[in-house]
Amino acid sequence: MRIVGRGRVDRTITVPFTFDGRRFWGHEGDTLASALMANGVRMVGRSFKYHRPRGIFSAGSEEPSALVTIGHGTARTPNVRAPMQELYEGLSARSQNAWPSLSRDLLALNDLLAPFLGAGFYYKTFMWPRAFWERVYEPAIRRAAGPGALSGQADAARYDKAFAHCDVLVIGGGPSGLMAALVAGRAGSDVILAEEDRKFGGRLLAETEEVDGQPGPDWAAGVVAELTALPNVRLMPRTTVTGAYDQGTYAALERVGLHLAAPHPDAPLETFWRIVARRTVLAAGALERAIAFPDNDRPGIMQAGAVRAYLHRWGVAAGRNVTVFTNNDSGHRTARDLRAAGVDVAGVVDARPDAPDSADYPVFAAGHVVGTSGRHGLREIRVRHAGGQRQLATDCLAVSGGWNPSVHLACHMNARPVWHEGIAGFVAPDGAVPGMAAAGAARGLFSTAGCLADGAEAARAALADLGVTVTSVEVPRAEDGAYDIAPLWHVPGKGRAWLDYQNDVTVKDVEMAAHQNFASAEHMKRYTTQGMAPDQGKTSNVAALAVLAEATGRTIPQTGTTTYRPPYTPVSIAAMGAGGRGKGFAPERFTPSHAACVRRDAPMVEAGLWYRPSYFPLNGETSWRDSCDREVRMVRERVGICDVSTLGKIDVQGPDATAFLDLVYANTISTLRVGRVRYGIMLREDGHVMDDGTCARLGPHHYLVTTTTAAAGPVMRHMEFVHQCLAPRLDVRFIPVTEQWAQFAIAGPRSRDLLNALLDTSIDGQDFPFMACGAVGLMGVAGRLFRISFSGEHGYELAVPARFGAALFRQLLCLAEPFGGGPYGMEALNVLRIEKGFLTHAELDGRTTAFDLGLGRMVSPGKDCIGKAAARRPGLCGASREQLVGLKPVAPEGRLTPGAHLFAEGAQAVRVNDQGHVTSACHSPTLGHEIALAFLKDGRARHGRRMRSVDHLLGVETLCEVCDPVFFDPEGARARG
Amino acid sequence: MARLLVTPATGALPVTAGGMTLSLTDPGCITSLAPWRGAGMALSKALRAAHGVDFPDPGRISTSGTTRCLWAGRDQAFLVGPAPDSAALADHAALTDQSDAWAVMRLDGPGARDVLARLTPLDLRAQVFEPGHTARTLLGQMNAVLSRDAANGYEIMVFRSMTATALHELTEAMKSVTAQGGADPSPG
DSSP, X not given: OBOTTOSSSEEEEEEEEEETTEXXXXXXXXXXXHHHHHTTOOOOEEOTTTOOEEOOOOSSTTOSSOEEEESOXXXXXXXXXXXXXXXXXXXXXXXXXXXXXXXXXXXXXXXXXXXXXXXXXXXXHTTSSTTHXXXXXXXXXXXXXXXXXXXXXXXXXXXXXXXXXXXXXXXXXXXXXXXXXXXXXXXXXXXXXXXXXXXXXXXXXXXXXXXXXXXXXXXXXXXXXXXXXXXXXXXXXXXXXXXXXXXXXXXXXXXXXXXOSSXXXXXXXXXXXXXXXXXXXXXXXXXXXXXXXXXXXXXXXXEHHHHHHHHHHHOBOSOSEEEEEESBTHHHHHHHHHHHTTOEEEEXXXXXXXXXXXXXXXXXXXXXXXXXXXXXXXXXXXXXXXXEEEEEEOSEEEEEOOEEXXXXXXXXXXXXOEEEGGGTEXXXXXXXXXXXXXXXXXXXXXXXXXXXXXXXXXHHHHHHHTTOOOOOOOOOOBOOXXXXXXXXXXXXXXXXXXXXXXXXXXXXXXXXXXXXXXXXXXXXXXHHOTTOSTTTTTTTHHHHHHHHHHHTTOOHHHHOOOOOOSOSSOOOHHHHTTTOSGGGGSOOXXXXXXXXXXXXXXXXXXXXXXXXXXXXXOTTOOXXXXXXXXXXXXXXXXXXXXXXXXSEEEEEESTTHHHHHHHHBSSOOTTOOTTBXXXXXXXXXXXXXXXXXXXXXXXXXXXXXXXXXXXXXXXXXXXXXXXXXXXXXXXXXXXXXXXXXXXXXEESTTHHXXXXXXXXXXXXXXXXXXXXXXXXXXXXXXXXEEOOOSSSSSEEEEEEEGGGHHHHHHHHHHHHGGGTOEEOOHHHHHXXXXXXTOOOTXXXXXXXXXXXXXXXXXXXXXXXXXXXXHHTSTTSSSTTSEEEEEEEESSTTOOXXXXXXXXXXXXXXXXXXXXXXXXEEEEETTTTEEEEEEEEETGGGGTTOEEEEEETTTTEEEEEEEEOSOOSOTTOHHHHO | OXXXXXXXXXXXXXEEETTEEEEEOOOXXXXXXXXXXXXXXXXXXXXXXXXXXXXXXXXXXXXXXTEEEEEEETTEEEEEESOOOHHHHTTTEEEEEOTTTEEEEXXXXXXHHHHHTTTOOSOOOTTTSOTTEEEEEXXXXXXXXXXXXXXXXXXXXXXXXXXXXXXHHHHHHHHHHHHTTSOOOSOO
16 A cells, blocks of 8 residues: 555556566565555465465565466566565566465465474384385375475576675665775775665665754765765665675676566676675664564564555555564564554553553563464454453564674675674674775664764775775764563464564474473574575574574573675576576687588597587588498598597607606607607606607707697696606796698698698608607798698698688698598598597596506606606506406407406306406497497406407497407508508 | 688677677787796797887786787786797797687677676776786686777687587677666776
8 A cells, every 4th residue: 555645656557467477566766675565455365384374574585475477488587576676668477386376376285284293203204115206206296385496497597797896895775884985985095885775875774864954864865975976986776685705706696687577688687796805894784573472474464664665765565564583672663663553552562561651552561472363464463461351453564683793795705793782682793704894884883873983984984904094984974763572482382483484483483492302592493494495594593593592501602603605695507507507608629621621521529628520521421430440441442531630739848858747757758869850658647647749859849749649738737747846856847839830630641641741841751750840831821830640541641721721621621632641530530549549638548557557567667757656566567457458259249348347258248247247339430339438357368368258238249359459450561651 | 832821719799789790810929938946037038129018917818019928827928919039038938829820809898897897807997907907807607818008998818619519609798788778987
């Protein structure tokens, strides 16, 4: 019900919206909660567990009850707190957890079963049979309970992540925060003022107080105008700071488009900020707490402070005939303000025996509300007071159990808040988050004058820390009342008294936890689920601790709090993962030949972040095997071209480059001549093989190290570690040049013929023997040529600066064609190397040693190297190790699959009989049957023996013969020829 | 004689949004200079004699005309612009050609900082990251060299192979900032 002349919504603008399909109208400036209340909608949802009718409880982000679902389809968002949702034209809200409708909800039956469904019920009841929990009980319970549901479709909306930096971060834009921002802003520091609401002012917007002789909201608007004009201040409305992290880093969620009927398609709905601040003022205010009394959860029972907020900010009366239940003076303020606005007040029930009297409404001193009635909304309360008992007809009960300072962020780094007897509440401990200080209500100061002065002082202190002196700060005049409270946590009596509205936890549940000896706050929380709902118990935690303290005979500070953890309010995963959808998941790295490969319809396969062609299909080829077999034969018989730019390349230079490489490589590099290449392996410090590759000596003190595609980064990191930590005195410098060079393998018997059609100066076997390298010129470009082979054929790798890569690939393919050659992809490359027994990270899996791989002799006995000592540890070599072998099927059509395990003939294929496993397998078009590389216990001594290869996943079992891992051209004559 | 043609790192630039322009630039040669042990001063002297620039302090760029020297890491700087005078420098440092390793882009216009604030954790406030400053940092999930050379002008270097992703990330952020009303005049 709107009150004429009250509130600050713009009544000239009418905003239509729907709730559960019914059409309503609100005004510009309304929230969904204020608009529903103005339209007389009291019940807005059903509770989590018992499906109890619930209404609007608060006017802020602490709302436990009024959760709704906004929007439809992919834009559907469940569990939106109605007071946080700004109204916009066409907003569609629906109630949750009710079927078939909010007023006739079948699962309200749960409420009748309440005596059996208390805390711990599930744990005790659904114990047997054991297997039923996951398949029967839990799904059934989940269907009956739980808040709103996701759409099940991918969220198509846009979200952002961003970073911000400042000298002073002010969290909260109430009187304390505004003063802090003003002082820091005027002093010239970079200030960020983050406010959860759309408007700055905090409680000033919800009360009728004057600041400096002006109405509070006007004073706040004036401050905002000044701050807006300051170039060093950034105002961030609609931004909730959700977490405090190390080194002055804060997480914050900005609602950018959630209040708009038609958000810009390029703008995010929300932005997840990481704000780094040198100093922080926590001016997060305080949250009003409830009092637990029987049936205190009916729609119409709400925070007394929220009743004032709806009246003063939105011009809405929360009821026609309001009662107040309070244990402190602020409840009386609600009654006075309502009377002044012409709303009937049926009485104030004040728990304090010395309650202040009033001429305007009846006061029931030493009064308790002991019961309520009204099925879908409050109709009547029963009051016991100093003068006896009575019933009051009322449609709204405004409750104030006192105020809890918002200490959450101050406790995110594991501090516990400190009990403050004077306000019967917890306050933030000093220094709990480095660089942060609490101010105002967040520090337990509940008068406006106190908050203004404290905000100014907090900013002054923060600036002093930063070396900025602020001499005089003028604090505006404001109300400076005392806060008089006599703690009352719950009213004893029959009927359920609710503490946690969002998770349906009652006083009895907490007492039950205590009786079952779940007496610590952390245990009570988990036993009852109190404080574990999305609202994290903002309005219930302290009261629950008080009940626990009473039930266990301890004081509240003795009982202690549970751990405060981020986020302060729920953060959508979409915002935290902003930009990570689709191609945003990881960077894509494209080779110089990428476009040409795509044009040839080559399917791409991911290799780390790189995309490489699998194979190049030709007309008439029906499967990848057709293409792969053809490409293998092409390389073995003619010539093939493959882009190998993805392999890691590290340029190593320096007077001590040779000594350094002798240290990082297991084999010797110092004996390598200039203009020659050597295959090498590097060990980790623990003695296992890290990576393999080639090392080319380009000059006396200049080398090019190559790595596998996957290990380019790790090898560079390893070399940096060795240089910086283990051998800092070596004068050596290295830098990745992977991206600098486009590099192509040219492999096959016709490779030299092809090169001689391309190079400025032709080469022959004399000046360019196997494992030679050198500078070459081609078509006006300076390149590098390496005679190395990963296929076992006569082959080269030719490198040019990356800008020429695409052109060179085109040119190589043109030249290959007359020879019957062409491009080959990863599939053929893999078959070619398996036929030759060459290694990849399928074999270098981090668990294998040089001994296992048959490379034991590469670990040079004549020098030290990283990992050498560790590689000699017992157990890392010998017959007990699984050693690299080849496998070929006994029957020509036998299948070999990677991942299969090896068992002795006649042994059962079970774990204890495991003798090894297959790492790589393929069909060899050269040999006409399948081949595999495998690790087999004592494998090198078992060549010629038969083993069973069993792939339990694919259901493939093959009898195979153990052989040398080099299947083709074991002498290496083809590569040397 | 036929010549190999140059393929630029991307053909999709420039793009514009809300007064901002993202463009591809050709900075000339990029040469990594890594001084030998104890040769930092000698390198700086040789560098000044040969190219008119000093070896830069961490996070800084030294400039002389179109020649720039960007700090690029511990004991490392990139000489950008001219081909290096190897004869003068090689005694004091390891020289490595990086000209083709990087795609070099520019982002200019009001709001450029807000765009970058969506992609890099770097403190880009005017008085912290001034014109003439450079940093090795993140652009989204990518390694990048970010330099500022004007009030609203930044140079962004990413690995050549990642150009497409960098372009995607930057243009998306440009669209977002533009849709939210453009540049935020305040600090942070």
